[in-house]
Amino acid sequence: MSRVRVLVGTRKGAFILESDGKRQKWEIRGPYFAGWEIYHMKGSPADPDRIYASQSSGWFGQIIQRSDDGGKSWHQPGTPAGETKTAEGMPKGESNKFVYDTGTAPLTTHQFYDGTQHPWEFKRVWHVEPGLTDPDTVYAGVEDAALFCSTDGGKSWRELSGLRGHGTGPKWQPGAGGMCLHTILLDPSHSGRMYVAISAAGAFRTDDGGQSWKPINRGLHSNYIPDPNAEVGHCVHRIAMHGSRPNTLYMQKHWDVMRSDDAGDSWQEVSGNLPTDFGFVIDVNSNEPETIYVVPIKSDSEHYPPEGKLRVYRSRTGGNEWEPLTNGLPQSHCYVNVLRDAMAVDALDKCGVYFGTTGGQVYASADGGDTWSAIVRDLPAVLSVETQTLS
Amino acid sequence: MIRVVLPAHLRTLAQVRGEVSLEVEGPATVRSVLDALEARYPMLAGTVRDHQTQQRRPFVRFFACEEDWSHESPDAPLPEAVASGKEPLLVVGAIAGG
Numbered sequence: 001m002s003r004v005r006v007l008v009g010t011r012k013g014a015f016i017l018e019s020d021g022k023r024q025k026w027e028i029r030g031p032y033f034a035g036w037e038i039y040h041m042k043g044s045p046a047d048p049d050r051i052y053a054s055q056s057s058g059w060f061g062q063i064i065q066r067s068d069d070g071g072k073s074w075h076q077p078g079t080p081a082g083e084t085k086t087a088e089g090m091p092k093g094e095s096n097k098f099v100y101d102t103g104t105a106p107l108t109t110h111q112f113y114d115g116t117q118h119p120w121e122f123k124r125v126w127h128v129e130p131g132l133t134d135p136d137t138v139y140a141g142v143e144d145a146a147l148f149c150s151t152d153g154g155k156s157w158r159e160l161s162g163l164r165g166h167g168t169g170p171k172w173q174p175g176a177g178g179m180c181l182h183t184i185l186l187d188p189s190h191s192g193r194m195y196v197a198i199s200a201a202g203a204f205r206t207d208d209g210g211q212s213w214k215p216i217n218r219g220l221h222s223n224y225i226p227d228p229n230a231e232v233g234h235c236v237h238r239i240a241m242h243g244s245r246p247n248t249l250y251m252q253k254h255w256d257v258m259r260s261d262d263a264g265d266s267w268q269e270v271s272g273n274l275p276t277d278f279g280f281v282i283d284v285n286s287n288e289p290e291t292i293y294v295v296p297i298k299s300d301s302e303h304y305p306p307e308g309k310l311r312v313y314r315s316r317t318g319g320n321e322w323e324p325l326t327n328g329l330p331q332s333h334c335y336v337n338v339l340r341d342a343m344a345v346d347a348l349d350k351c352g353v354y355f356g357t358t359g360g361q362v363y364a365s366a367d368g369g370d371t372w373s374a375i376v377r378d379l380p381a382v383l384s385v386e387t388q389t390l391s
Numbered sequence: 392m393i394r395v396v397l398p399a400h401l402r403t404l405a406q407v408r409g410e411v412s413l414e415v416e417g418p419a420t421v422r423s424v425l426d427a428l429e430a431r432y433p434m435l436a437g438t439v440r441d442h443q444t445q446q447r448r449p450f451v452r453f454f455a456c457e458e459d460w461s462h463e464s465p466d467a468p469l470p471e472a473v474a475s476g477k478e479p480l481l482v483v484g485a486i487a488g489g
Contacts, residue, residue: 059450059484060438097442
């Protein structure tokens with residue numbers, strides 16, 4: 001029977017929630033890396049026992065952790081406990097080293113909050129994205145915004161500097177959370193195609209495995225930048241894709257829910273009848289590529305659900321027509337947020353939908369969003385939620 | 392042997408309890424002690440000082456013999472009591488945030 005594993009990153013550690021395919025009774029493990037911020041964890045599609053985690057701290061910087069047994073044990077890639085050198089005599093402990101590739105792309109400046117130019121400085125890894133076919137290949141989206149890749153299981157990292165260096169970098173600027181590369185989508189039907197999103201710069205696409213990039217923001221409109229239709233500068237919060245239709249992308253922007261049917265070359269707004277089109281998460285039903293989910297948030301200055309009612313909105317038409325999903329979710333006095341990496345779906349039929357809140361709840365629906373219940377209610381603030389569907 | 396006291400999170404990361412003791416080649420300085428620390432516990436590379444710039448992380452401080460060594464040159468000789476192992480070098484995480 002299938003099983004589902006939910007990987008939860010929080011402000012104070014990581015948790016792993018596991019259930020059988022009924023998704024009614026959950027085993028909860030953790031905290032792992034207690035006291036550290038776990039921005040993101042994700043399992044390899046090629047090897048479900050392989051999980052990568054981004055562990056960071058304002059005090060002690062960035063650590064990458066890896067599990068090779070489904071999250072039971074963890075180590076820093078290249079640094080087993082008690083071993084300081086590889087068999088070849090090379091020092092270990094490289095797994096947390098992220099150095100911008102200034103040899104290929106000079107380290108320029110970007111716009112800072114006050115409009116001045118500011119040098120690029122590495123701060124943390126926001127998102128890890130394992131490769132689709134090779135468990136040792138993994139991408140990392142970092143702050144200040146750049147994309148890194150490891151092909152040795154996270155031991156060493158090199159920047160794919162064609163993104164940071166393609167020319168628009170000096171126009172990028174930090175959102176309230178920092179200038180982060182937070183979304184990485186790998187196209188399963190086009191081996192060289194990849195999408196990333198940066199706050200606040202926009203969405204970008206490569207068709208050659210990360211060597212060259214172009215902004216894909218035509219159709220985005222942002223009133224908070226001098227030119228609302230600028231090529232870059234848009235605060236994209238999240239992009240989602242269904243593997244069977246990789247040319248169709250869905251986007252939750254700072255304001256506006258958007259859709260593209262040409263691999264990002266152009267976008268149309270599909271906010272429709274949403275009560276507010278501000279929000280962070282967006283995801284696609286694993287069985288229905290036109291069924292999408294968002295969690296509307298009141299505004300960019302009030303990061304909580306409108307009217308204190310936590311509602312997931314579902315569209316079965318790929319946008320524009322939305323229905324509120326409330327069964328099992330708090331409908332009064334709820335003032336939590338759902339951050340951009342904190343929603344995921346499983347691959348079962350019916351599709352399971354999961355999201356975590358800044359109040360520490362992880363909600364799950366085993367019926368595509370019709371009904372919800374909390375797997376766990378009192379975790380630290382949830383930063384990220386990912387799933388693995390295990391056979 | 393140089394004695395070093397690490398903050399709790401770094402002890403967990405290095406999988407050690409209590410103080411660590413390090414053989415340091417040459418004069419005992421903050422730099423030479425941290426070099427020895429990272430060689431013995433490579434998982435700590437980048438956690439006390441930046442990987443690239445080798446600058447002390449802003450929320451990390453170095454104390455020795457009841458004095459703050461955070462703003463001293465990393466190549467300044469540490470007190471004899473630290474060099475001889477009588478007193479430890481303390482790596483301290485700031486009391487800040489949550």
